[in-house]
Amino acid sequence: MKKTISVILSVVMLVCCVLPAFAETAQTDGSFGAYKHVFIIGVDGAGRFFKDADTPNFDRIFADGAVDYTARAEIITTSAQNWGAILTGVSYLTHGLTNEITGQKERTSGTEYPSIFTYARQAFPDAELASIVHWDNINYGIIENDIGVTKDNGSDEEVTQKICDYFNAGNQPSLFFVQLDDVDHVGHSLGSKAPEFFAQIETVDAQLGRIYDAIDANGLMEDGLFIVVADHGHTIKGGHGGLTMRETNVTLALTGKTVVKGSTLDKSARNRDVAAIALYALGIERPEYMSARLPANLFEGVAGEKRPVTKDSGDFILSALSWIITLITGIIG
Numbered sequence: 001m002k003k004t005i006s007v008i009l010s011v012v013m014l015v016c017c018v019l020p021a022f023a024e025t026a027q028t029d030g031s032f033g034a035y036k037h038v039f040i041i042g043v044d045g046a047g048r049f050f051k052d053a054d055t056p057n058f059d060r061i062f063a064d065g066a067v068d069y070t071a072r073a074e075i076i077t078t079s080a081q082n083w084g085a086i087l088t089g090v091s092y093l094t095h096g097l098t099n100e101i102t103g104q105k106e107r108t109s110g111t112e113y114p115s116i117f118t119y120a121r122q123a124f125p126d127a128e129l130a131s132i133v134h135w136d137n138i139n140y141g142i143i144e145n146d147i148g149v150t151k152d153n154g155s156d157e158e159v160t161q162k163i164c165d166y167f168n169a170g171n172q173p174s175l176f177f178v179q180l181d182d183v184d185h186v187g188h189s190l191g192s193k194a195p196e197f198f199a200q201i202e203t204v205d206a207q208l209g210r211i212y213d214a215i216d217a218n219g220l221m222e223d224g225l226f227i228v229v230a231d232h233g234h235t236i237k238g239g240h241g242g243l244t245m246r247e248t249n250v251t252l253a254l255t256g257k258t259v260v261k262g263s264t265l266d267k268s269a270r271n272r273d274v275a276a277i278a279l280y281a282l283g284i285e286r287p288e289y290m291s292a293r294l295p296a297n298l299f300e301g302v303a304g305e306k307r308p309v310t311k312d313s314g315d316f317i318l319s320a321l322s323w324i325i326t327l328i329t330g331i332i333g
């Protein structure tokens with residue numbers, strides 16, 4: 001009985017903690033629609049571990065930006081669950097995408113919770129939109145295939161070169177998504193403490209540098225928002241899907257002309273929030289159903305938003321309980 005009461009109290013306290021104590025809605029200010037281009041670079045399996053690797057490119061790119069190493073991943077900490085949430089702005093419980101489903105079912109328009117590419121297409125009918133990925137489930141099963149998004153795929157190295165060629169050819173996408181996968185491969189085989197794991201993050205760091213420089217050299221960072229985000233991390237032994245800190249804490253880093261320099265965002269930022277941030281930066285009204293939100297201390301002069309928990313109370317309860325387990329396993333493990 002005592003145990004039950006203490007669990008209930010913990011949940012109540014947690015609810016209080018995760019509801020940020022700032023204004024309810026973001027103002028529509030100078031950052032809304034201030035960007036012509038949003039670049040989302042996803043690093044699969046990298047978790048929070050940019051923090052512990054030698055990443056000179058990441059450091060220079062985000063020297064004037066906001067970096068959070070403890071953004072929360074989607075529960076369950078698996079790839080499609082997370083890339084699905086990052087690209088649709090709703091929880092896994094809502095979008096229902098899994099690795100199996102995204103590999104088997106081609107995504108087209110007309111689904112209940114479309115990706116942010118659909119909203120970008122509606123807002124900008126003639127705009128260039130692109131997604132170049134290593135793990136093709138994203139292009140096949142998450143981003144709609146009938147809305148004119150330029151798509152390509154290949155190994156991390158091939159993807160990096162294709163992206164550089166793409167920008168050097170003069171392409172100016174409004175929304176651009178990338179996913180690199182090799183960190184996840186090393187994580188699976190050797191775990192998140194292995195020197196090889198950090199060496200792979202450092203390889204990705206060099207690729208990030210090349211991607212950023214290609215974008216910047218072609219003048220697109222002037223009105224560009226550049227985001228690096230991870231879907232999940234890895235356990236010490238390798239693998240993910242669970243609730244340990246190593247799996248659930250992820251990197252979320254942003255730089256752009258109105259991003260608060262040196263910010264660490266707020267304590268309840270999630271990787272899912274990338275969907276809200278991208279739409280806001282491009283000046284696209286967010287659909288009412290989304291539970292992604294604008295973190296506090298991201299854009300200058302813009303208050304953060306409360307997590308709209310009533311829109312997805314199942315996810316909120318699951319996330320709260322999961323976080324308690326994360327805290328316990330973080331302490332013990």
Ligand SMILES: [Zn+2]
Binds near residue numbers: 045079184231
């Ligand atoms: Zn993954």
